[in-house]
Every structure is written in C-alpha cells, then in structure tokens.
Amino acid sequence: MQQTVFFLFAALAILASIGVVAQRNPMHSVLLLIVSFAGLSGLYIQLDAPFTAVTQIIIYAGAIMVLFLFVVMLLNAHTEDDVVPVTLGPHAMKLGAVFSAILALELAYALSGLIPTPFPTDPAVTSAVSNVATIGTVLFTTYSFAFEATSILILVAMVGAVVIAGKPRSEH
C-alpha cells in the first residue's frame, strides 16, 4: 500500500517535471510544475512531514508559482523562439545534452553504491518528526539566527525586485 502510494506520487512528480522541461508554452510549464509540487507534497505526507507538505502547497504553489504566472501573463510571450541563435553554433544544444547526461550518469553511479536503508518504524520517531510544535521550537531556538537572516534576505529581495523591475528613470 505504502509502496503504491509512493510510486504514484513519484511518477506524478517526475512526469510533470518532464512536462515542465518539454513544454514550449511557458504557461503550461508553470501549471505542470504546480502538479509536480502537489506530487512532492504527497510524498512529504508519506515521510511524516505534514508541515512541510502544507508549506510546499501554500508557499510554492500558492505564492512562488503565482508570481511566475503573473510574469508569464505580463510578458505575453507565448512560445519560445524556434531558431537556435547563430552565435552559439549548431552544436550548442548537443553539448548541453551531453553535460546533463553526464550529470545524470554521475548521480546514478553515486547512488548505485548505496545499501538498502529502511526508515525507522519506531512510533516515537514518527511522532517526533511530524510534530509541528517541535519544528517551531527548534526553528526559533537553534535556528533563530538563520531565521532572522532569512527575514532580512526577503526584505532585500523585495526591495531589489521593485528597484530592478520598476520603471526606468527618465533620461535627463
């Protein structure tokens, strides 16, 4: 049962991600990525991480992907240019394909040496990792500095985005 659910959600995430990369229409890419995130969030529930599953949906699908959708609609650039620019030469895409294949092979090689490691089934462990109160306590004590630094990062990113995308100042 657990295995079926895992393979269902994993297949959903992988197929949707392939769709994101293969689609020519950016709008479809963004929507497929939301499907992929939904699959991953199902896997997080399988991993006893309901908090992460919910933040995945709320922050990723709800905020970041909506931002992407806004930009796709704003730019109104429906499809990709078909012509490969001459500046790159005819073999540029092949080189990219070779590099990504090499990375995939490296990852496969690295993972081939793993011995099977089942998850601990102890109910105490399960309840410890799925407890939102524990996550909050650790986040605001052990990781409080990182948390504050992230808030500054978000502030800088927000101001930076407004400055970069804002109307260009009039020439004088």
Place this chain on the structure above:
Amino acid sequence: MVSLNHYLVLSAVLFSIGTAGVFLRRNLITVLLSIEIMLNAVNVTFVAAGRYHGAVDGQIIVFFVMTVAAAEAAVGLALVIALFRHRETLSPDAFTMLKW
C-alpha cells in the same frame, strides 16, 4: 517497503530533469522553473534524510530553502521583466552584452 534509497533515487531523477532544463531550454522563464525543480529535488532529500535520522532539522532546512527560492524567484523574475523591456525576447542568448 519504501526505503530511503527510493527517495534518493527520485531526488536524483528530478535533479537531472532540472539540469537538463537549464542546459537545453532557450527561455528564461523555463530556466527559472528548472531551477525550482532542482531546489525541490534537494528538498526531497532533506526531508527523507531528516525522517531517517528522526530529526526535524531536515524540515527546517527545507523551510529555509523555500524562503531562498521565493527571494530568488522574485529577483529573477524582476530581471526577466527588465530584460524583456529592453529586447522584447526571452531568449538568454539575446543578452550577451554587459551594456547597451
């Protein structure tokens, strides 16, 4: 029985798809989306490893990764808008000059 290996393999597959997207696509928005796929692949590893060790630290790192992803998407999309305003295209190969 689903083991840690399953999740690591899934993460590797997703990461490879994301890299292929960055290398092969000629659209700035799709490239940014591929980066999001890669970040999520790493998130799967963090949560699975955290579950394996019985600690919540993995989920907290995922929380930070999501925050950084939000910042990255905001600034990246702002740059895309600024570039599109100048060149009317989303192809990364159109932006090869440092100044115009």
